[in-house]
Amino acid sequence: MTDPVPCQPGPWPAHVPVLIAGGGPVGLALAALLARHGVASLVIEADDSYCTGSRAICISRRSQEILGWVGADVPLVAKGLSWVGGRSYYRDDEVFRFTMPSDPGERFAPMLNIPQYCIEQYAHQAALRYPTPPDIRWRARITSVRPDPFGADVEIEAAGGSRRVRADWVVACDGGRSTVREQLGLELHGTEYDGKYVIVDMQQPTERPVERLAWFDPPSNPGSTILMHRQPDDVWRIDYQIRPDEDPALAVKPENVLPRVQNHLTMIGETAPWEPLWISIYNAKCLTLDDYRHGRVLFAGDAAHLVPIFGVRGLNSGLDDAGNLAWKLARVIHRRSPVVLLDSYSTERRHAALENMTYGAKSTEFMAPPNFAYQLMREATLRLAGTDATVRPLINPRQSAPIVYQDSPLNQGDAAGGWTDDLAAAGAPAPEARLSDGRHLTSHFGEDFVALQFAARPPAGSLGLRERSITPLWIPLQCGEARQRYGLGSSLHEATVLVRPDGYVMGRWHGTDPQLPLPAFDQSGVSL
Amino acid sequence: MTDPDLDQSYSAVCQAMTRVGPDQTPVFLSMLCLSLISRPDHADQALALIANAEAQCRVPNRAE
Numbered sequence: 241m242t243d244p245v246p247c248q249p250g251p252w253p254a255h256v257p258v259l260i261a262g263g264g265p266v267g268l269a270l271a272a273l274l275a276r277h278g279v280a281s282l283v284i285e286a287d288d289s290y291c292t293g294s295r296a297i298c299i300s301r302r303s304q305e306i307l308g309w310v311g312a313d314v315p316l317v318a319k320g321l322s323w324v325g326g327r328s329y330y331r332d333d334e335v336f337r338f339t340m341p342s343d344p345g346e347r348f349a350p351m352l353n354i355p356q357y358c359i360e361q362y363a364h365q366a367a368l369r370y371p372t373p374p375d376i377r378w379r380a381r382i383t384s385v386r387p388d389p390f391g392a393d394v395e396i397e398a399a400g401g402s403r404r405v406r407a408d409w410v411v412a413c414d415g416g417r418s419t420v421r422e423q424l425g426l427e428l429h430g431t432e433y434d435g436k437y438v439i440v441d442m443q444q445p446t447e448r449p450v451e452r453l454a455w456f457d458p459p460s461n462p463g464s465t466i467l468m469h470r471q472p473d474d475v476w477r478i479d480y481q482i483r484p485d486e487d488p489a490l491a492v493k494p495e496n497v498l499p500r501v502q503n504h505l506t507m508i509g510e511t512a513p514w515e516p517l518w519i520s521i522y523n524a525k526c527l528t529l530d531d532y533r534h535g536r537v538l539f540a541g542d543a544a545h546l547v548p549i550f551g552v553r554g555l556n557s558g559l560d561d562a563g564n565l566a567w568k569l570a571r572v573i574h575r576r577s578p579v580v581l582l583d584s585y586s587t588e589r590r591h592a593a594l595e596n597m598t599y600g601a602k603s604t605e606f607m608a609p610p611n612f613a614y615q616l617m618r619e620a621t622l623r624l625a626g627t628d629a630t631v632r633p634l635i636n637p638r639q640s641a642p643i644v645y646q647d648s649p650l651n652q653g654d655a656a657g658g659w660t661d662d663l664a665a666a667g668a669p670a671p672e673a674r675l676s677d678g679r680h681l682t683s684h685f686g687e688d689f690v691a692l693q694f695a696a697r698p699p700a701g702s703l704g705l706r707e708r709s710i711t712p713l714w715i716p717l718q719c720g721e722a723r724q725r726y727g728l729g730s731s732l733h734e735a736t737v738l739v740r741p742d743g744y745v746m747g748r749w750h751g752t753d754p755q756l757p758l759p760a761f762d763q764s765g766v767s768l
Numbered sequence: 769m770t771d772p773d774l775d776q777s778y779s780a781v782c783q784a785m786t787r788v789g790p791d792q793t794p795v796f797l798s799m800l801c802l803s804l805i806s807r808p809d810h811a812d813q814a815l816a817l818i819a820n821a822e823a824q825c826r827v828p829n830r831a832e
Contacts, residue, residue, distance in 0.1 A: 331827075602775060605782065613785030613793065617778065623824040628817075633771040634778055 252396075252403045253375065256282040257573050259394055259407035260374070261382050262414035264291065265359045266541030266558035270413060271374035272310040272367035273562055276687070277570030280372040282405065284396055286381045290364075293518035294355035294441045296555035297469060297477055302642045302669065303556045304348040305743060306563040307359070309686025310366040313348070319358055319472055322349030326452030328635050331459060335625035336635040347672065347680040351639065353450065353471050355441075356555065385410060385423040391536050409569060410537045413558075418543035424534055428527035428546065430597065435608025436523045437549075438491055440478045440501055444514035446470065452637065456622050460507035461500050465607060475517065478504070479549075481608055482521075492519050524548035524604040526597040532561075532586040540565060545593035550603035553596040553640045560642070561589050567688075567741035576709075577766055584650050584765070592643035599638050606634070642669035645744065652738070652747030652760035659727035659748070666747045670739045673722035675715070681722060684713055685743040691757060692737040694728055699752040708761060710738070712754065 258274060260267045263285025271281045299307075299320065307313050325339035340350035367374050377398060384395035391408040412420035421428075453468040460466075467479040478501055482491045490496060497519055505514065528545040532538060541558030548554075565585050571577035609615040621634045644667050645651070651666035663671055670692075673681045684690050689710040693699050698714045705712050715722050717733075726748075728735055737748040738757045746764070749756040761767060769777075781800070788796045805814040 602779065605779070611786055612790050613782045616785070616793070617782050621778075623827060624821065627820050627824065630769075631774075633774055636771070 250375075252377075252398075253282060253405060255406040256280075256375075256408070258282070258409045258411060258569065259284065259392075259405060261385075261394075261410060261412045261418070261420045262541075262543070263287070263360070263364075263376055263378065264413060264415060264541070265296065265356055265363065265555055266562050267411075267413035268360050268363040268367065268376075269307065269310075269312075269559055270411060270540065270562040270566055271376070272312065272363045272370075273306075273566030274570060275367045275370035275372050275374060276310050277566060277574075278370075278372050279570045279573055281374045281411075282407070283374050283376040284380045284382055284394075285376065285378050288379045290357040290360040292357070293520060294357075294471060294475065294477060296356045296359075296552075297353050297471055298552035298556075298639075299352045299354060299359065300552065300556045300640045301348045301350050302640075303559045304352060305682050305685070306559050307363065307366075308348075308683070309563070310363070311369070312359075312362040312366040315362045315365075316352065316354060316359070317348070320352040320354035321450040321470055321472055322352045323450040323452070324350055326454065326637070328454040328456065329458065330456045330622040330625065333626050335622060336632045338636055340639060345674070347682060351452075351552070353469050353477075355471060355475070358472075359555070382414070382419050382423075385420050385537070387424065387535055387537050389535060408536065408573070411565065411569070412537065412539045412543040413541050413562075414543050416542040416546050418539070420537065421529070421539065421543055424537060426529055426534070428529055430525070430527035430546075431601070432527070433524040433548070433604055433608055433610055434484065435604070435610065436482050436486075436488055436491070436521055437479045437608065438482055438497060439518075439520045439522055440480075440497055440516060441471070441475055441518040442478065442501060442514050442516045443473070443475050444505070444510060445474045445512050446476070446510055448510075454635075454637070455504075456618075458504065458507060460504040464500075466504055467607075476514075479522075480504075488521050492521050494519070522549060524550065524600070524608060526601055526604075528590065528593045528597070530590075532589055533582050538565060538569070538582065538585065540589075544589070545596075547593065547596045548600035548604040550607045551596075551600055551638050551640055553600055556640045557589075557592060557596050560592065561585075563686075563742045564589055571766070576768060578768055581765055584648060588645045588648050588650075591645060591647065595643045596640070603638050644668050650740070650746055650764050650766065652764055653749050653757070658729075658732040658750060660724075660729040661727050664726040664737055664745050664748065666745055668745050670737070670743050670745050671722075671725035673719065673725050675722065676719055682743060684711070685739060686741060688741050689746070689761075690739045691754070692722075692726070692739060693752045693754075694723060694726065694733075694735045694737070695752045696733065699754060702754050704758050705754050708758070708767065710757070710761070 258281040260283045263283045324342045328336040380398035386393045392410045396403045450470045455466045465481045469477040525546040532544045540561035624631045646667045691712045694715045702712045734752045738746045785793045
């Protein structure tokens with residue numbers, strides 16, 4: 241299933257700049273991103289290898305971009321199955337079809353299906369290619385975290401006994417049952433839903449297109465809701481809702497799972513022999529910490545927030561956490577930014593978690609109606625959807641999309657007027673566009689700041705920008721797509737858009753004088 | 769109406785039904801329906817929606 245985990249155990253370090261608790265997809269992606277920024281981390285993982293079972297499988301375009309910053313997109317795209325849309329059925333009838341925005345020749349598809357252990361493997365392998373690779377310790381368990389104003393003492397139980405490591409920074413990526421969170425006496429707050437879904441991975445060859453398939457009240461399993469996603473290697477992910485009166489412990493037993501899956505496969509005409517690979521159970525949660533920074537301890541992924549699986553915001557938001565945190569933490573460690581920059585990580589990513597929960601709650605209320613009202617309204621929607629197109633958008637699964645940080649403390653100068661829209665306003669994810677050399681604009685992001693200079697001729701001089709490690713990138717007039725997506729209309733010829741290392745817009749100005757963004761940049765809290 | 773507007777209205781109806789409870793839900797939905805069918809300029813528009821909703825009721829309830 242996975243390549244063997246490289247074995248590295250050298251002597252344990254006494255002191256590290258960053259200790260990452262948890263070697264799951266978020267921890268390993270963060271380790272790779274930090275390595276790209278020249279920061280070596282120590283990763284502590286209780287398991288002896290990558291995860292078992294597919295777990296998170298739907299990787300958004302944004303997540304593919306983030307993994308692309310460390311080159312992990314190449315194996316990801318080669319292995320994964322890309323898709324752009326899906327269809328929903330009520331009983332026997334198709335009642336909704338959706339397509340996510342997608343262009344021929346785009347860098348990444350809107351979604352890609354791949355098992356989580358592959359993401360862990362590719363992030364890990366990417367991390368090892370840098371001169372400052374992470375030190376990853378498998379079969380090691382954190383037993384105590386004692387933070388102080390300058391770092392934390394971390395006790396670790398590993399082969400050969402217990403160790404103590406001093407870390408300047410600790411990042412908790414240790415999942416929904418985070419030990420670090422427990423050690424700091426912190427609790428998640430929010431809502432938990434009752435409706436339970438059984439999750440099954442099974443192997444069966446198929447010729448079906450790759451798309452998201454949903455059945456409400458299918459004849460194969462009356463009253464239930466079933467989701468299907470194809471994965472690589474002839475694996476299907478099947479999720480189905482169990483009845484409220486079913487015992488979850490019994491519901492995951494093969495003798496209860498297999499007949500339901502078989503009924504459904506028969507119904508949709510998939511007749512090839514199949515075998516189950518992994519069975520689990522899930523209920524939707526909308527939970528978050530109140531703050532993702534507690535002094536020298538930071539929280540990311542499921543350790544910080546739990547969002548419903550419907551709409552695939554779980555791992556995707558965790559990877560966005562890693563993308564947001566890595567450049568900030570690296571700048572702080574390299575003494576290029578004040579420590580307070582890390583407060584913006586919490587502000588931005590907690591805002592994102594709350595937005596994700598709002599969308600996730602709506603998806604959950606449709607996919608696992610929490611009471612009679614949602615149940616009745618869903619039935620009304622599904623019954624009407626076949627004949628009344630106006631209600632069909634309610635069936636849309638509202639897939640994960642990057643969240644705008646409109647209130648970020650880092651947002652700077654947005655010259656009033658002259659822009660055709662706010663898609664590239666400060667705090668927005670910088671839009672993708674094709675450049676005249678055929679490259680994609682997002683392929684320039686992920687390392688340091690980029691100043692996009694929209695102008696007829698290359699702006700003269702870049703003094704001040706390069707001193708601050710801001711890379712100027714000239715966007716000539718013929719890049720109509722980029723000009724349109726960045727809000728440059730016929731009345732605005734020249735503009736500068738400052739893009740952060742995580743591909744978010746920090747500010748935009750009329751004109752291309754390289755001095756334009758400097759005052760705002762210097763006062764933003766990014767620079768020392 | 770935009771998709772987010774429809775979403776918002778749908779959630780508001782579900783939340784109101786939850787608050788009034790199952791017993792009061794039929795009269796709540798009837799009142800809401802009356803308010804809505806009084807909005808179009810002509811009865812034809814409402815009558816078409818009524819006929820379609822009635823037709824969908826002829827689809828049998830799901831097997832328990």
